[in-house]
């Protein structure tokens with residue numbers, strides 16, 4: 001746990017920048033590998049409490065490890081029509097803060113703006129990510145990522161077909 | 165003007181029975197004059213879904229919504245009655261509330277401070293003593309309710325036409341299918357969490373067509389089918405779809421068929437584990453006890469996509485959803501989707517299974533819905549070529565033995581659309 005204990009804010013930021021770069025470059029299997037095997041990737045609804053349990057509240061995305069693996073598989077296929085041809089995306093990650101340091105995990109908040117261009121239209125998504133980061137075999141891994149959108153609705157974007 | 169639109173709508177559909185061809189003019193998805201006629205003849209005359217009873221659990225709860233472009237407040241008043249008021253101040257028109265949701269015994273307008281009970285009754289007018297004495301007569305300055313507001317099985321609808329037929333008559337044969345969905349609950353169905361709000365850069369009629377279109381599933385949603393194949397560990401093999409599409413009258417239609425995925429009520433798949441199997445068996449046994457073996461099987465093993473003309477879809481598929489779409493522009497619609505579930509599932513693993521099922525397919529982050537949006541938007545972009553390539557085809561199954569993948573529901577929709585747009589010309 002030495003890695004985690006001594007991790008600086010700047011090093012955490014580097015990790016989030018790496019994550020964003022993998023997504024920008026559509027290297028989704030490598031992105032999946034940044035997560036632990038059992039993990040959660042959550043995007044709460046734009047309406048309601050973003051921390052309501054996904055077992056009893058309707059989310060936009062509430063993947064466990066299995067579904068995240070399947071989502072990455074889907075996005076790798078030409079039949080994921082919403083994202084093939086791949087959209088062009090750019091993620092800006094900023095305002096990185098370590099919110100909590102536990103013995104075996106870090107809770108990190110960051111702000112994001114993600115642009116997605118496809119079929120002549122550019123959409124913007126913005127909000128904050130909350131990462132729960134752990135150490136596995138000497139490397140940083142994401143145990144949970146909660147992406148809380150600041151938009152009031154998914155209009156006019158209409159979809160969350162990318163990992164924002 | 166009316167005459168012109170009627171003729172236009174008539175020309176938008178071309179039927180050649182002898183050759184088994186049913187065509188729809190692509191201009192019907194792009195023409196501003198037809199869009200204006202739809203707002204008048206369809207959206208100002210048909211019953212439109214507003215919300216579900218359970219979204220207003222307590223007295224004084226309110227939600228603001230936009231229905232056919234109009235701002236409304238959907239609320240439960242202080243006495244517990246569900247109401248729908250136009251969200252416009254009788255004074256000079258400000259929205260009486262600008263909150264998305266809340267609890268309020270009264271609404272107070274920000275502009276000049278007129279205040280209203282949540283029944284719509286005006287209770288305070290700024291400097292009332294400076295008006296003519298008759299001005300303040302009872303009822304003279306109340307908020308305006310929507311002309312008609314009725315419910316069926318917890319679903320509330322409005323109608324902007326005071327002379328419309330009753331909601332029950334309007335739903336007609338569709339009621340049987342609303343019943344078969346609502347009867348899945350021991351006591352009542354309720355909304356889970358909050359509404360998902362998204363959109364598509366496409367004409368609203370394409371989502372009406374898409375929602376009862378089973379033909380596209382294999383081609384548009386293979387990544388979803390891959391997922392359920394993995395989830396079911398090969399126990400669900402999707403063969404030819406067994407079922408049929410049915411014309412329910414008034415533009416309503418349903419596709420009922422044997423489901424090819426796990427259903428919370430009540431078809432078990434291995435992904436859910438042995439414990440869930442016992443639970444699902446118990447749910448099925450309850451259905452048999454209440455409704456008999458045949459109806460229980462139909463409720464549990466069949467899936468249903470029901471379109472209530474013009475813009476409510478009840479999908480009783482891998483999960484139960486309500487979906488409406490507002491005709492914001494010829495090439496843009498605002499979509500709202502609710503998950504509903506039996507009240508008795510609250511806090512139980514059954515609810516988690518239902519929500520997982522929902523998110524696997526549905527909503528803007530699902531494994532399927534984004535591809536639907538993409539297909540609809542692709543059509544809308546391509547309709548720019550309508551002048552040279554003017555016709556969409558909806559002939560599948562015309563004059564043939566019925567099949568679940570027929571384009572019958574779409575034809576039912578378009579014929580009702582044409583009748584609605586032409587009826588003004590006739591009267």
Ligand code: FES
Pocket residue numbers: 253254255256257258273274275276277278
């Ligand atoms: S507009 Fe509401 S009080 Fe004047």
Ligand SMILES: [Fe+2]
Pocket residue numbers: 374380381384385532533536
């Ligand atoms: Fe679809």
